[in-house]
Amino acid sequence: MDAPGGEKASSDNGAAVAARRSPAGPLAVAAVVVVLDQLTKVWAVSALSDGPVRVVGSLLQFRLTRNPGGAFSLGTGLTPVLALLAVAMVVYIVRTTRRTADAVMAFSLALVLGGAVGNLVDRMVRSPGILRGEVVDFIKVPHWPTFNVADSAITVGVILIAIRGWRTT
Numbered sequence: 780m781d782a783p784g785g786e787k788a789s790s791d792n793g794a795a796v797a798a799r800r801s802p803a804g805p806l807a808v809a810a811v812v813v814v815l816d817q818l819t820k821v822w823a824v825s826a827l828s829d830g831p832v833r834v835v836g837s838l839l840q841f842r843l844t845r846n847p848g849g850a851f852s853l854g855t856g857l858t859p860v861l862a863l864l865a866v867a868m869v870v871y872i873v874r875t876t877r878r879t880a881d882a883v884m885a886f887s888l889a890l891v892l893g894g895a896v897g898n899l900v901d902r903m904v905r906s907p908g909i910l911r912g913e914v915v916d917f918i919k920v921p922h923w924p925t926f927n928v929a930d931s932a933i934t935v936g937v938i939l940i941a942i943r944g945w946r947t948t
Contacts, residue, residue, distance in 0.1 A: 800880065800882065800885070802876055802877045802885070804882075804885075804886070804889075805876050805885040805886050805888065805889035805892075806873075806876070806889065808886055808889040808890065808893065809889040809890070809892040809893035809896065810893065811893065812889075812890060812892075812893025812894060812896075812897060812928070812929065812932045813893050813896045813897045813900065813929075815928050816893070816894070816897030816898075816900075816927060816928040816929040816932070817897060817900060819917070819927065819928050820901070820915040820917070820927060820928075823841065823843050823915055823917035823927075824843065824915060826841075827841055827842065827843035827917055828843060831843075831919070837921060838920065838921065839918070839919070839920055840919040840920075841917050841918065841919070842917060842919045842925055843915070843916075843917050844915075844916045844917070844925045845905075845913035845914065845915060845916070846913055846914045846915075846916050846925075847911075847913045847914075848861070849861050858902065858910065858911045858912075858913075859910040859911060861902070862899060862902040862903070862910040862911075862912075863910070865895050865898065865899040865902065866899065868895055869892060869895050869896055869899065872888050872891060872892045872895065873892065875888060876888045876889060876892065881943070883939065883943055884940065884943055886939075887936045887937075887939035887940045887943065888936065888940070889936070890932045890933070890935055890936030890939070891932070891933050891936035891937060891940070892936075893929070893932050894928075894929040894930060894931070894932035894933035894934075894936065895929070895933065896929075897927070897928065897929030897932070898914050898927075898929045898930070901913065901914040901915055902914065914927070914929075915927060916930070918931075
């Protein structure tokens with residue numbers, strides 16, 4: 780049976796939608812995340828080197844820290860390995876985003892992609908050197924490690940992916 784537009788109303792429809800959907804939107808979201816992340820990190824390095832700034836009392840502070848490890852500063856001695864894993868993850872996410880017919884999933888993956896690239900840029904260009912660079916973190920809330928815009932995008936993207944996965948099962 781044909782669906783509107785002459786497409787088959789079967790599992791082939793998902794492949795047809797995936798073929799029609801351009802990756803430009805999700806990739807633009809990822810690019811915006813990277814740019815916003817890097818601009819805020821440049822600001823943080825410049826504005827916060829003299830000490831933290833209280834934004835909302837003790838609830839929200841901007842405090843400059845540098846993270847040589849992964850999430851929650853785990854794996855501080857594995858920075859080159861983390862950078863190479865991030866490169867592999869970026870390639871995988873780009874391929875997956877281009878192939879998915881699910882727009883929500885594509886944009887969720889784009890948030891994760893933008894965050895991964897934002898932190899990878901730090902690993903590549905910041906001190907102490909290529910594949911060993913420390914990630915700039917500066918957003919501090921109580922009872923949570925200091926984080927940045929890239930970390931926020933990754934977290935939101937992963938939560939959306941988990942919700943999407945939970946809703947489709």
